[in-house]
Amino acid sequence: MDAPRKSKPCLSGVGLTKVFGLGRRTTVAVDHVDFEFREGEVISIVGESGSGKTTLAKMLLGLINPTEGEVYFQGQKRDISSHRKRQEYWKNIQAIFQDPFSAYNIFNKIDTVLLDCIHMRGGRGLPRAKKIELMTEACGFVNLKFEEMTNKYPFELSGGQMQRLMIARIFLLKPKILLADEPTSMIDACSRATILDYLMKLRDEVGMTLIFITHDIGLAYYVSDTVYIMEHGRFVESGTADRVILHPQEPYTKRLISDVPKIYEEWDLSTV
Amino acid sequence: MKHTLRQVARSGKFMAGFIIFVAILLIVIIYPLLVPDPPLQIIAQGTFFPPGIYVNTYDSINAPTTYTLHLDDAAAKRVASKLSQENRTEMKNWLVAAGLPADEIDTADTEQLLNQWGSHYDPRLQIPGMTLAKSRAYQRLNASIQGLLSTEGAIIASRAADTGALQAGREVKQTDYVNIREVANVRFLPLGTDNFGRDVLTELVRATGVSLQIGLVAGIIATLIGLTLGLAAGYIGGLLDDFTMFITNLFTVIPTFVLLILISFSIGQDKRGAFTIATVIGLTAWPWTARSVRAQVISLRNRDHVNLSKLSGHSIPHIILNDILPYVASYVVMAFILQISSGILQEAGLAILGLGPRTTEVPTLGLMMNWAMIYQAHILEKWWAYLPVLMTIALITFSMNLMNTGLDQVFNPALRD
Ligand SMILES: Nc1ncnc2c1ncn2[C@@H]1O[C@H](COP(=O)(O)OP(=O)(O)O)[C@@H](O)[C@H]1O
Ligand SMILES: [Mg+2]
Numbered sequence: 123m124d125a126p127r128k129s130k131p132c133l134s135g136v137g138l139t140k141v142f143g144l145g146r147r148t149t150v151a152v153d154h155v156d157f158e159f160r161e162g163e164v165i166s167i168v169g170e171s172g173s174g175k176t177t178l179a180k181m182l183l184g185l186i187n188p189t190e191g192e193v194y195f196q197g198q199k200r201d202i203s204s205h206r207k208r209q210e211y212w213k214n215i216q217a218i219f220q221d222p223f224s225a226y227n228i229f230n231k232i233d234t235v236l237l238d239c240i241h242m243r244g245g246r247g248l249p250r251a252k253k254i255e256l257m258t259e260a261c262g263f264v265n266l267k268f269e270e271m272t273n274k275y276p277f278e279l280s281g282g283q284m285q286r287l288m289i290a291r292i293f294l295l296k297p298k299i300l301l302a303d304e305p306t307s308m309i310d311a312c313s314r315a316t317i318l319d320y321l322m323k324l325r326d327e328v329g330m331t332l333i334f335i336t337h338d339i340g341l342a343y344y345v346s347d348t349v350y351i352m353e354h355g356r357f358v359e360s361g362t363a364d365r366v367i368l369h370p371q372e373p374y375t376k377r378l379i380s381d382v383p384k385i386y387e388e389w390d391l392s393t394v
Numbered sequence: 395m396k397h398t399l400r401q402v403a404r405s406g407k408f409m410a411g412f413i414i415f416v417a418i419l420l421i422v423i424i425y426p427l428l429v430p431d432p433p434l435q436i437i438a439q440g441t442f443f444p445p446g447i448y449v450n451t452y453d454s455i456n457a458p459t460t461y462t463l464h465l466d467d468a469a470a471k472r473v474a475s476k477l478s479q480e481n482r483t484e485m486k487n488w489l490v491a492a493g494l495p496a497d498e499i500d501t502a503d504t505e506q507l508l509n510q511w512g513s514h515y516d517p518r519l520q521i522p523g524m525t526l527a528k529s530r531a532y533q534r535l536n537a538s539i540q541g542l543l544s545t546e547g548a549i550i551a552s553r554a555a556d557t558g559a560l561q562a563g564r565e566v567k568q569t570d571y572v573n574i575r576e577v578a579n580v581r582f583l584p585l586g587t588d589n590f591g592r593d594v595l596t597e598l599v600r601a602t603g604v605s606l607q608i609g610l611v612a613g614i615i616a617t618l619i620g621l622t623l624g625l626a627a628g629y630i631g632g633l634l635d636d637f638t639m640f641i642t643n644l645f646t647v648i649p650t651f652v653l654l655i656l657i658s659f660s661i662g663q664d665k666r667g668a669f670t671i672a673t674v675i676g677l678t679a680w681p682w683t684a685r686s687v688r689a690q691v692i693s694l695r696n697r698d699h700v701n702l703s704k705l706s707g708h709s710i711p712h713i714i715l716n717d718i719l720p721y722v723a724s725y726v727v728m729a730f731i732l733q734i735s736s737g738i739l740q741e742a743g744l745a746i747l748g749l750g751p752r753t754t755e756v757p758t759l760g761l762m763m764n765w766a767m768i769y770q771a772h773i774l775e776k777w778w779a780y781l782p783v784l785m786t787i788a789l790i791t792f793s794m795n796l797m798n799t800g801l802d803q804v805f806n807p808a809l810r811d
Contacts, residue, residue, distance in 0.1 A: 180701075183701075183705070185701050185704065186696075205709070205710055208704070209707050209709075212704065212705050212707060213707070216705055217701075217705060219698045219701070219702070220698075221698065224697060224698045224699060225698040225699055225701075225702050226699055226702070227699045227702075227703065227716065227717050227720075228699075229716070229720040229721075230716070235706075238703075238706040238707070238708070239706065241707070242706060242707040
């Protein structure tokens with residue numbers, strides 16, 4: 123799979139670092155990482171819990187400021203110095219968070235969540251019927267019934283339904299880049315595959331770059347073109363999924379793979 | 395939301411506090427409708443009349459109807475009720491000392507006792523072993539018994555307009571009674587009067603109302619400023635946060651009450667209305683609310699639902715109002731309740747020191763304490779002038795703290811017992 127290599131870089135980082143805390147009790151969550159994500163690819167960032175994946179994602183989203191380093195968006199230095207500029211930036215990059223239970227404002231109804239997306243895409247002036255049509259379409263995309271969702275609060279849904287609603291949200295927003303931060307890790311096992319399917323279907327539909335964050339290297343192999351392995355805030359290995367997972371160079375990568383022995387059993391290795 | 399309200403209603407502590415508070419509020423609202431007198435009206439000359447029912451002497455004599463009860467029984471009952479058990483024992487002692495056999499004297503039989511007294515008592519009789527003071531006391535007792543037994547009435551005389559000579563007008567007999575309803579001026583003073591001769595109950599009800607208003611105004615001011623600054627400082631941070639934290643820290647170092655005293659003092663007695671005091675209290679109380687709201691906001695601002703709201707393109711004011719404020723609202727309600735009750739206490743404290751609202755307009759709980767203290771009600775044992783005020787302050791604070799604890803238990807399930 124060499125095709126994506128030819129596309130333009132859409133998001134890259136140089137020396138990106140985040141240090142939490144002050145004085146002696148500091149945690150280096152992300153430690154001078156460099157990367158170049160290319161348009162249209164599915165990129166996986168794989169690492170154990172606490173390796174700094176979420177912190178990196180939040181820096182890429184512009185939700186927290188890097189301690190050091192720069193992010194380049196579509197080849198240019200990213201400028202998110204004011205809230206207005208950030209609002210502009212967020213039209214291009216969106217996220218699905220790890221924990222759907224804490225990602226919703228419990229005081230807002232589901233309709234609000236979806237309407238916000240329509241408004242963000244400039245649909246504030248649309249007639250009510252058109253808005254409902256869009257929301258119904260978005261819910262239908264993830265196999266939810268809008269009639270059942272309307273006037274409900276997020277906490278009345280199951281975790282799987284909440285995460286599907288998140289995908290419906292992205293469906294309405296159609297961003298250029300989507301960061302999915304362990305979107306299935308808090309979901310019951312049965313819903314996981316469904317969520318993943320919708321996510322891949324969404325990517326094909328919208329044609330966006332997908333940055334998929336996971337601790338499950340098997341999942342990364344299954345979905346991605348490019349894989350970055352993260353350990354203690356550093357990228358220790360990166361490359362095409364086949365290269366990294368089937369021919370790992372680093373001991374850390376090897377350990378991650380050996381923790382998931384199923385890979386070699388379940389996948390056909392004849393392509394190697 | 396509905397669920398939370400139901401939980402609040404089910405919290406025993408909250409409801410107990412709420413009921414006490416509503417009862418106080420109802421009394422404050424309804425009492426003036428029943429007793430429309432101005433609360434600071436001086437109704438009697440003299441200070442500190444004890445609680446009781448007062449009948450105007452003049453009006454009782456001039457009451458339109460006079461019920462004359464010519465009943466011997468009534469006279470006997472009147473005497474019997476006026477003759478205390480102590481007096482009876484004293485009389486018996488004298489009679490025994492004078493030589494009457496003790497078993498012939500029955501202190502319960504008023505008529506017989508009075509007869510025995512009348513036929514035997516002689517002030518000149520020297521009883522061995524009796525001090526002069528004691529025999530004087532017996533002479534006074536005899537005089538009062540004679541007064542009681544006298545059947546002659548008091549003559550009310552008036553001066554003739556032309557000659558100026560006294561003319562007998564009407565005789566008021568000892569057996570004359572007046573129905574209390576016929577007397578124009580009957581005053582029920584359940585809590586007596588204060589040092590100025592004002593009805594303590596009416597004053598207390600009004601003072602409670604004013605103090606609650608002061609607490610409310612102070613609470614609203616403190617909560618509004620504290621909430622706004624807390625939200626802004628916590629969410630936006632930067633220079634605003636530095637400023638807020640600086641003031642807040644200043645207030646933690648300088649006790650608020652000292653500041654209050656200084657400000658109140660510098661305002662001057664004439665300019666200190668009740669609402670000036672309330673405003674001053676509110677303006678010195680906000681840092682506490684600001685500090686705790688800020689702490690809550692800081693822990694909220696990095697939550698994912700706030701991040702999602704940002705990613706949904708909302709402006710900062712929208713995020714603060716929709717994604718932060720609802721999450722701190724329950725906390726702010728609790729802080730507000732505490733601010734009201736502390737506002738009431740602060741006013742009381744200031745007024746006790748003589749730095750409360752100026753005294754000519756309205757009473758407040760603090761002012762009543764101040765008056766009672768200045769006029770030494772506590773030394774003179776005029777408990778009705780200060781004890782009810784203290785109880786009211788305690789009851790208000792208690793009810794608000796109960797409500798607060800109840801809310802706290804609903805909002806922080808970890809505190810439930
Ligand atoms: N807001 C924060 N303050 C301090 N330390 C943090 C904060 N967020 C994350 N960390 C620390 O940074 C490290 C990386 O965390 P995180 O990015 O959440 O890892 P991952 O998503 O890979 O599990 C952890 O050691 C975590 O304790
Ligand atoms: Mg994480």
